[in-house]
Every structure is written in C-alpha cells, then in structure tokens.
Amino acid sequence: MASTGGGGASNQSVGGGGGSSHPPPPKILLAKPGLVTAGKFTRGGASADDDSVSIRSRLPSVGSLNLISDSWDFHTDRILPFLTDNTDFTVIGVIGPPGVGKSTIMNELYGFDGTSPGMLPPFAIQSEETRAMARHCSVGIEPRISAERIILLDTQPVFSPSVLAEMIRPDGSSTISVLSGESLSAELAHELMGIQLGVLLASICHIILVVSDGVHDINMWRLMLTVDLLKHGIPDPSSPTLSHSQTSSLGSEKESKDKIQEAGEGYMAAPVFVHTKLQDQDLSPHNCMQLKKALVQYFRSSSFKLTKYQNAAKDHHFSSVSLNNQSNNPDSTLPNLFLIPFKSKDDSPRAQYESFISTLWKLRDRVLSTSSPSFARTVSERDWLKNSAKIWELVKNSSIIAEYSRTLHSSGMFRR
Structure with a gap:
C-alpha cells in the first residue's frame, strides 16, 4: 500500500540499524495519506469501521499535502x-x-x-x-x-x-x-x-x-x-x-x-512539449517533422531553452535522414518535443509505431536525461x-x- 513513510528512501542509506552517526533516511512523499483508508477495503463489521475512523483521525485530510x-x-x-x-x-x-x-x-x-x-x-x-x-x-x-x-x-x-x-x-x-x-x-x-x-x-x-x-x-x-x-x-x-x-x-x-x-x-x-493521444497517421515522419517545424517557428522569439538538432536525432519518431540534413547547421535548434500514441485496449504496437507503454518508458528516459x-x-x-x-x-x-x-x-x- 502506498504510504508516506521513509522506507522508500532506504536505498540512500545502508544499514540504518543503530549508529547515531548516520542520519535517518529522508522521507519520500508517495501519496496523500488521506487516500489510504481501511474503510475502502472492508465490508461491514464494527471493528473495521472503528479502525477506519481511528486511521482517518490520525491522518491529514485529502488535499492537506498540496x-x-x-x-x-x-x-x-x-x-x-x-x-x-x-x-x-x-x-x-x-x-x-x-x-x-x-x-x-x-x-x-x-x-x-x-x-x-x-x-x-x-x-x-x-x-x-x-x-x-x-x-x-x-x-x-x-x-x-x-x-x-x-x-x-x-x-x-x-x-x-x-x-x-x-x-x-x-x-x-x-x-x-x-x-x-x-x-x-x-x-x-x-x-x-x-x-x-x-x-x-x-x-x-x-x-x-x-x-x-x-x-x-x-x-x-x-x-x-x-x-x-x-x-x-x-x-x-x-x-x-x-x-x-x-x-x-x-x-x-x-x-x-x-x-x-x-x-x-x-x-x-526547460520545456518538454508532449502531445498525447496521437493516431497512426499523426506519427508518420513527415507529419512529425511538420509539427516540429511549427513548434520551432512558434517559439523562435521566446525565452524557452531549445535543444540542438543533434540531441533530437535520438528521437525515435523522426527519420534520421531528415534530421541529418538539418543538423549540418550547428546553430539550428529544436524544441524538445515528444509524441505519445493513443492507448489501444491491448496496447500492442501498430505497424512500425511503438506502443503506448514503450513510448512512456522512452519519455521517462528522455526527461530524466534532459539537460x-x-x-x-x-x-x-x-x-x-x-x-x-x-x-x-x-x-x-x-x-x-x-x-x-x-x-x-x-x-x-x-x-x-
């Protein structure tokens, strides 16, 4: 069950058994405590209701950790x-x-x-x-x-x-x-x-x-x-x-x-522009590049940081040929754009396009490695x-x- 305890941070301090020289591991905020109530998972029974009331009385209300x-x-x-x-x-x-x-x-x-x-x-x-x-x-x-x-x-x-x-x-x-x-x-x-x-x-x-x-x-x-x-x-x-x-x-x-x-x-x-719920035709290399160009033009005079074409060349949604032709200009820049397909019921990849889940994984890698x-x-x-x-x-x-x-x-x- 999700909680707000510090156990999830145990990978940052090893062997927190007893030495006073080691500070306690930092707490992690995983979910709002008010979302975790025993009453949601029990049916009837006075003792279960009493436990639920007791737990809720000790926990902050929903939204209190906003x-x-x-x-x-x-x-x-x-x-x-x-x-x-x-x-x-x-x-x-x-x-x-x-x-x-x-x-x-x-x-x-x-x-x-x-x-x-x-x-x-x-x-x-x-x-x-x-x-x-x-x-x-x-x-x-x-x-x-x-x-x-x-x-x-x-x-x-x-x-x-x-x-x-x-x-x-x-x-x-x-x-x-x-x-x-x-x-x-x-x-x-x-x-x-x-x-x-x-x-x-x-x-x-x-x-x-x-x-x-x-x-x-x-x-x-x-x-x-x-x-x-x-x-x-x-x-x-x-x-x-x-x-x-x-x-x-x-x-x-x-x-x-x-x-x-x-x-x-x-x-x-640094902005990462994400477009979700895309259909197969939206993910074609031509349409993806057109969206990229539109984004470049739209934010050309803005203060938002843009990334080099070379960094964007790793984007699996764009053909390497079209990017290589433009990356010859060292001064050219691209917004950080990521496209996520519509989630199908079985989440299976369609034709040459990736599934919703695998795209989310790649988005995580992209964001966590963004400069x-x-x-x-x-x-x-x-x-x-x-x-x-x-x-x-x-x-x-x-x-x-x-x-x-x-x-x-x-x-x-x-x-x-």
Whole structure:
C-alpha cells in the first residue's frame, strides 16, 4: 500500500540499524495519506469501521499535502518534513488541459509500477466515474518526492470546465482570490490561474512538461508564450533577494522590485512539449517533422531553452535522414518535443509505431536525461520550498500579470 513513510528512501542509506552517526533516511512523499483508508477495503463489521475512523483521525485530510491548495494558498509547513538540506535534486512540473494524461506521465517519471498488487499510484489517475461526472483529479499543485530526490509537481488542469464550475458564484464572481486585493469574475480568474501556474513552474522547476491533446491543439503553446511574456521580474528559488524581500525594510519599494527583476531575468525552466493521444497517421515522419517545424517557428522569439538538432536525432519518431540534413547547421535548434500514441485496449504496437507503454518508458528516459538549466546559485530542498512560497506571492502580486488582467477585462472577452 502506498504510504508516506521513509522506507522508500532506504536505498540512500545502508544499514540504518543503530549508529547515531548516520542520519535517518529522508522521507519520500508517495501519496496523500488521506487516500489510504481501511474503510475502502472492508465490508461491514464494527471493528473495521472503528479502525477506519481511528486511521482517518490520525491522518491529514485529502488535499492537506498540496503545495498549492484549492484556496490558491501556498503551504510550506505541510511539505517541509519531506525535504532535506540536500542540494542535489531535480524539480519537474507538468501543465496541461484535463484528460491528456498528465498524472499518468508523472507516475511514469516517479517509477511507479502499476502491475504491483495493492499499490496506489503517486498521482491519482482519472477514473471512468470521474470522467463521467466531468470532474478533475488534481487540485492546485500536488507534490510527490521520489527516493532519488526528484520533486514532481502535478497541477490542476488548465482550460477545465470542472475547475471553473467549482469556483464560480451565482453572480459570476470568483470564490478564489487569484490576484491579491482584486475581485475578478470567475471566468477571468480561471484564465489567470493557468497563467500563474505556468509562471510559477517556469520559475521554480528545472523541467516543465507542457502536455497537449492530439496533434492539432496549440492552446498550450499559446499559454506558454503568454507565460514567457509575463514571467519577467520573477526570480528563481536561489535568488538572494528573496531572503530580504519580505524581511528588510531598507530601500524603496521600487529599488526592491528592480533588484528582484534583475535577479529573475534569464531563468526559464526547460520545456518538454508532449502531445498525447496521437493516431497512426499523426506519427508518420513527415507529419512529425511538420509539427516540429511549427513548434520551432512558434517559439523562435521566446525565452524557452531549445535543444540542438543533434540531441533530437535520438528521437525515435523522426527519420534520421531528415534530421541529418538539418543538423549540418550547428546553430539550428529544436524544441524538445515528444509524441505519445493513443492507448489501444491491448496496447500492442501498430505497424512500425511503438506502443503506448514503450513510448512512456522512452519519455521517462528522455526527461530524466534532459539537460536542464541550473538555478543561479546552489540551494537546498528546504530553501527551494521556502523561496518558492515567496515566488508564489510575487506571482500573485505581479504588476505585469495584474495589468494583463485589466487588459483582458477591458477587452470584453470576460464578463464582470
């Protein structure tokens, strides 16, 4: 059964039997404790019910271990016990619309083996019931931490009708305060939530997975261009200005903002653009290369890191001939793009194309071997978390995002 115990990290410390000189192994965050209740697996019986109540009374409620909760607040105290002073860690975030397989991809990155009986996946996967009820699984940002010290951040879906339905009041206003000190319509607040999540992930992650549905959906491309436009002035978690931005009263407010903006300029998490649910015709070498070229053109002027053609030549979805012709130019670059086929019932490979499962394995290898940007300075896991909370406040108080919100409001696209 999935748990939050530290046993999964035992491969990092050997023989933790009794020497006081050896620190205890770090805890890993595998699943929300509130998901594990005895009542789900028993039928009737007073003793079973009593045990279930007793277990639930000792465990945090579902959602209590979210990095960002449904109230759009950042919670450091809940996650801090799972982090250490280790500086060798990787942060991977994911963002995308509902039902594209974000949680499935993150479970694969975690190394979860779904064939093991009795194991809960680290991230809840959309069930048939959830899909039929038009609900979403993830709320805010849900973190998991592997034994290899990979911090995985799963986000609630963007462009999600179910998220909008939960935050809209009868008068059309938002129940969630997205921008500090401003009252917004639910539709506008919902639009800004996706942007804020993208800005945060681009600021605090090493790698950000941008997942799209099918080959023709470019809504996530548009969102990430907006993120690139509005992120300026948000530093990375190693910025020394963060430790003084809220405690020091010296200097003017303008000077403080200028310092933060200077520290934040230049850092952007490495994006991996993932398109899921592709049909066989979408996976042909010609169509794959056309999508790649479109992505290059779309993000040509953005701040997102692009990879060399030579690195992309290992991509099993593209013919070596077409890539070799273009890799002769050492200055040419490609976005990191990965294509995942539609999952068939028996998950068997079709013709020359690979199966859904084998493609997920290769995506895991690609992501974990991606050359990602480093933070400006060395930072520990704990300091990363504390500074990420301060970055979230900067995002919610960003004058650039607030001005963008006013522009959207005045455009008439969103009701008051």
